[in-house]
Amino acid sequence: MRNRVAKAIENKAAEDEKLYLISGDAGLGVWEGFKETYPERFLNPGVNEACDVGMASGLALRGYKVVYYNIAPFVIMRPYEQVRNDVCYQELPVIMVGTGSGITYAPAGMTHYVIEDIALAKTMPNLNIFSPCDPIEADAAFAYAYAADTPTYIRIPKNGEPELHKSTNIDITKPHVLREGKDALIIFHGSIVDAVLPACDTLSEKGIEVCAVSNPMVSNISDELAELINKYDSVYVAEEHYEYGGLGTIITDYCNEKGIFKKINKIALKNEYIHKVGNRDYLREHYGISIDKIVKFICSKVEK
The missing domain is CATH 3.40.50.970 (Thiamin diphosphate (ThDP)-binding fold, Pyr/PP domains)
Structure with a gap:
């Protein structure tokens, strides 16, 4: 990228x-x-x-x-x-x-x-x-x-990320649905996409259809994103960032201000220093934001 x-x-x-x-x-x-x-x-x-x-x-x-x-x-x-x-x-x-x-x-x-x-x-x-x-x-x-x-x-990020959008004409201030689903909503941004989308595929195999939404303008929570959140009972925010102060916090604060009473489940790094040494896949698995950990967390929350 x-x-x-x-x-x-x-x-x-x-x-x-x-x-x-x-x-x-x-x-x-x-x-x-x-x-x-x-x-x-x-x-x-x-x-x-x-x-x-x-x-x-x-x-x-x-x-x-x-x-x-x-x-x-x-x-x-x-x-x-x-x-x-x-x-x-x-x-x-x-x-x-x-x-x-x-x-x-x-x-x-x-x-x-x-x-x-x-x-x-x-x-x-x-x-x-x-x-x-x-x-x-x-x-x-x-x-x-x-x-x-x-x-x-x-x-x-800098890992040769592929194009995921079908059109190059997008509004960067709005959320973008990259995968449809009726059972849960997962909102994400940036580099975590290569864990989120495969996790959604695995969840689909288990009978859980998750709507995956990229929200690239992290500083802006649009009305369109609020409408999406209102449609789902099971809402998640995934990010390669601390759970405090990231997009999950920004969305939670927005929902509180707007009277949208939804539990926002954060899939993010815990507020601790990373002392483990390893590649990104190893660290994601250890700190709970890998494909497998995302699948297990959502499975534990969604009733089927």
Whole structure:
């Protein structure tokens, strides 16, 4: 997916000579085309994230459109103060793209996991947050961010994700049903899609039909998603993020505010540090968000 986003950024740079790209010494093999074509608009200040975001803000203040790219932990978490004060407080059109969302970088360890970024990002009231599950959603997220002229954070995995949508013409602010089902509803975002959809297939074999819905604009709970939630008695939110502060929390808060009295079952990482070492499949299984664990959890809740 990161290559798809990189191509979208490069294409937009061809249209807009005021687009600048700042890389925090990341993206080896991703930005060579951009650097060769637009060398004067590619900046790499190195491993200096606070400076990176400050430079992006300065350029935006001068009227430039800026994309800041880095691995996800170093986009929101490390330069949080600069994102808050330099970008969001001043309402600058900086697009921050973080690659390696969730535990994508397993087994690199906690320093490279980004499982609390949505909780942090959601505290900034004007920051649009996107977590696309496929390249089509990633394209739409970048297009929306570029046109919106507001601070934006896009978190993406990097495992060669396939296209899942039948059409490239999607509204990135709305939920998208990727699988129909009448017995339960599972809402998700981002990289967990490759566990959710296979889990739904397995549940179908067991006689449980689950409606799987991608909600890529994590910062926005639309009326359409509320309507979907109201249709089901058994509702789940799956994400490769801590259970506190993620999409599950955002949806629960929204339902409470709107008087939608549904139990939102969270399928997410428990609020504890990851000390286990292993690849992503191993960690998902150990921490309860693997295909098998999703199937078992929903089976335990749905009466058939």
